[in-house]
Amino acid sequence: xKTFLIxxxxxxxxxxxxxxxxxxxxxxxxIILVDKDEQHYYQPGFLFIPFGYYKPKVVVKxxxxxxxxxxxxxxxxxxxxxxxxxxxxxSAGKRVIQYDQLLIATGTDIHPEEIEGLKEGGxxxxxxxxxxxxxxxxxHNFLDKFQGGRLVINIAEMPIKCPVAPLEFAFLADYYxxxxxxxxxxxxxxxxxxxxxxxKPKAASVLGDFLGRKGIHVEPDFAVxxxxxxxxxxxxxxxxxxxxxxxxxxPTNMGADVIGRSGLGDDLNFVPTNKNTLQSVKWPNIWVIGxxxxxxxxxxxxxxxxxxxxxxxxxxxxxRGEELQPDYDGHVSxxxxxGFNKAxxxxxxFETEPLPGAYPxxxxxxxxxxxxxxxxxxxxxxxxxxxxNLMCNGLPIPLPAKFSMVGKRP
Amino acid sequence: xxxxxxxxxxxxxxxxxxxxxxxxxxxxxxxKREGITLNPRHWVVIDYARNEWxxxxxxxxxxxxxxxxxxxxxxxxxxxxxxPGKLAAKVAGLKKPTGCI
Numbered sequence: 308x309k310t311f312l313i314x315x316x317x318x319x320x321x322x323x324x325x326x327x328x329x330x331x332x333x334x335x336x337x338i339i340l341v342d343k344d345e346q347h348y349y350q351p352g353f354l355f356i357p358f359g360y361y362k363p364k365v366v367v368k369x370x371x372x373x374x375x376x377x378x379x380x381x382x383x384x385x386x387x388x389x390x391x392x393x394x395x396x397x398s399a400g401k402r403v404i405q406y407d408q409l410l411i412a413t414g415t416d417i418h419p420e421e422i423e424g425l426k427e428g429g430x431x432x433x434x435x436x437x438x439x440x441x442x443x444x445x446x447h448n449f450l451d452k453f454q455g456g457r458l459v460i461n462i463a464e465m466p467i468k469c470p471v472a473p474l475e476f477a478f479l480a481d482y483y484x485x486x487x488x489x490x491x492x493x494x495x496x497x498x499x500x501x502x503x504x505x506x507k508p509k510a511a512s513v514l515g516d517f518l519g520r521k522g523i524h525v526e527p528d529f530a531v532x533x534x535x536x537x538x539x540x541x542x543x544x545x546x547x548x549x550x551x552x553x554x555x556x557x558p559t560n561m562g563a564d565v566i567g568r569s570g571l572g573d574d575l576n577f578v579p580t581n582k583n584t585l586q587s588v589k590w591p592n593i594w595v596i597g598x599x600x601x602x603x604x605x606x607x608x609x610x611x612x613x614x615x616x617x618x619x620x621x622x623x624x625x626x627r628g629e630e631l632q633p634d635y636d637g638h639v640s641x642x643x644x645x646g647f648n649k650a651x652x653x654x655x656x657f658e659t660e661p662l663p664g665a666y667p668x669x670x671x672x673x674x675x676x677x678x679x680x681x682x683x684x685x686x687x688x689x690x691x692x693x694x695x696n697l698m699c700n701g702l703p704i705p706l707p708a709k710f711s712m713v714g715k716r717p
Numbered sequence: 718x719x720x721x722x723x724x725x726x727x728x729x730x731x732x733x734x735x736x737x738x739x740x741x742x743x744x745x746x747x748x749k750r751e752g753i754t755l756n757p758r759h760w761v762v763i764d765y766a767r768n769e770w771x772x773x774x775x776x777x778x779x780x781x782x783x784x785x786x787x788x789x790x791x792x793x794x795x796x797x798x799x800x801p802g803k804l805a806a807k808v809a810g811l812k813k814p815t816g817c818i
Contacts, residue, residue: 464780470817500779502803506815528800530779532790544794559780574784603775605817639817653818661818 309336312395312406314385315563316342318350318698319597319611320412321373325701326619328375338378339404341397345370345382348440349694350468351608351687354475354644356443357435358483359451363444365691373699385413388569390590408592408622411571411578413563415468415598415606417442421559422463428536434554437476438468449553450483455492456552461541462499463531466575467560468598468606471653473497474504474518475644476555481521482646495522496549498529498541507660509717510653513677521646560606562599577601582657583633585618591625594618603657604637612698613638616708638710640666642687650683652676656710662717667706669714676715721746732806732813736770739810748808759796759808761786766809776806776814 311327313320324340331338352366374380383399388409395404417438419426425434435449436442458480462473477497484490497504497518504518504525505511518525532544534554542548561567562576571578571587579588580600587593595602596618597611604610617635624631637657642650652674653661665672673682697704721742726734731750733739744763748755755763765786769777779802783790797804802814 465778465814465816474818500802501816502800502813505818506813507818510818528803530790530802544790545799574781603773643818655817 309407310405311336311338311408311410312404313338313340313410313412314388314395315412315414315599316340316347316370316374316380317412317414317597318608318694319414319599319615320410321347321370321699322611322615322701323410323412323596323618324378325373325375325699326615327622328378329701330619330623333377339381339406340374340378341381341383341385341395342370343382343384346440347373347699349691350438351694352691353437353440353443354472354479356440357437357446357450357476358479359447360479363440363447367440368695375701385563385565388565388571390569390571390587390593393592406592408594408626409590410594410596410622411566411587411599412596413566413599415560415562415577417558418561419556419558421561422531422556423533424536425534425556425558427534429534429539429554430536433539433552434534434536434556436556436558438472438557438560446555453553455489457494457496457550458553458555459496459498459541459549459551460555460557461529461531462501462557463559464500466606467557469641470605471641471643473499473557477518477523478521478646479644481523490522494524496524496526496551498526498531498543498549500530501527503527509663510661510677513663514651517645560598566599573601581633582637583635584621584631585614585635586621586625586631594622602635602637604635605639605641607639607641608694608698609641610639612704613708615701634709636710638708640706642683642690644684644687645679648684649679649681650687651679652683652686654710654715659710659712659715662715664715666714667711672714722750730813733810736810736812739767743810744808747810751804751807753797753804753808755808758788758792762788762793762796762801762805763809766805766811770809770811776802776809776811778802778814 347370349366355361383397386396431445435446484493529543566572567576578595580595582602598606621631640654655661663677666674793801
């Protein structure tokens with residue numbers, strides 16, 4: 308009996324457990340899935356919680372609901388991974404698991420302690436993240452009572468999970484304060500370490516001053532050096548200081564600690580991974596999916612979905628002793644909520660930046676690329692159903708895995 | 718004297734179109750255009766950036782540079798005033814750092 312061990316039961320680990328359980332013979336393979344948490348979060352929904360557009364309970368379900376029968380599910384922290392010995396040690400009962408194949412799907416988390424002063428006095432008082440369930444709920448309670456002042460959004464450093472989420476937060480904040488009739492009492496400032504809100508040439512030219520038109524001030528090239536909770540000021544390395552009444556932060560994103568402890572990660576604990584095959588660069592029986600990998604694609608559920616098709620085929624090829632196929636092309640699609648019940652849609656790959664056009668059918672769409680529409684917004688909302696009912700069960704969703712230029716205008 | 722930059726192609730923001738056309742002389746000339754005179758500390762950063770590009774295909778982040786060289790963030794800002802991420806990439810002949818959109 309051989310062991311297929313999956314670390315992490317988030318989007319990637321859960322999808323792959325379902326796909327593998329349907330394919331691998333239970334006489335030959337034992338599949339073990341490990342996670343530290345009982346709850347599965349629909350993370351794209353965190354964005355809507357601060358504004359009260361989603362109730363917190365709609366983004367949480369028990370992970371066990373998505374564990375296929377025959378798969379052993381263990382709740383535990385992971386103490387260490389020893390790739391040379393094909394061995395993983397769990398914290399729970401110090402259990403040691405010898406594996407034949409290992410899939411790392413341990414994701415990424417925020418690390419506010421990486422920024423000087425960020426986690427001091429103001430943390431979850433007037434400084435919030437919305438990348439955790441707790442942060443999003445605490446921010447909702449704060450916003451509920453917020454009567455006006457300056458809201459500063461800060462991205463600490465790249466890469467971050469769902470790189471468009473901070474933009475969406477800014478757009479929804481503008482909409483939310485208008486709905487509440489206090490938009491004129493709120494200053495919205497978007498600070499980013501990148502050279503602008505839109506950095507790809509096509510997006511920058513098509514969307515232009517999208518934030519300016521919404522009255523959102525952009526502070527580009529802002530590399531945060533420190534936060535002063537006493538003075539309510541955020542500073543950059545080049546000497547800029549901005550006062551805030553409410554700071555919404557996207558702190559440094561890092562892979563799991565165990566990746567770093569086990570010597571499997573880069574500077575940010577992301578696992579060096581072949582971006583086309585999704586195999587570990589160093590260990591042929593280790594596979595990596597989603598946020599945990601150092602693949603230069605957006606860290607997002609849509610990426611995980613497209614990666615999973617390629618990864619599944621490559622794992623099967625490897626088990627049959629065949630050559631891997633370098634089939635992951637960096638394809639990602641994402642909806643960008645822009646407020647007022649509209650959203651943008653972008654679809655891109657390693658090689659091709661987001662372009663305008665129609666998706667998935669040329670001229671027809673029905674989705675509009677790199678432009679706002681109500682239907683895109685409905686697509687974004689409909690995605691929650693697809694996530695819980697199709698993706699988490701490892702079932703296909705009606706979108707092509709490979710990136711295509713059809714319908715796009717370069 | 719012909720300028721070493723005459724034969725080099727740049728994008729609208731002054732970043733080299735082709736990182737393979739980069740030489741040390743080109744770096745000196747780009748730096749001069751940006752008002753920087755390169756000293757050995759600049760070269761620690763530039764050499765690291767070139768090496769990262771060769772292995773990973775993109776310019777390093779500030780974290781990469783400060784974690785893997787002995788140049789800290791403060792020094793980095795004094796070497797490349799204003800925006801070390803952008804400026805170091807520019808002088809090293811690499812593309813500017815971008816997001817997904």
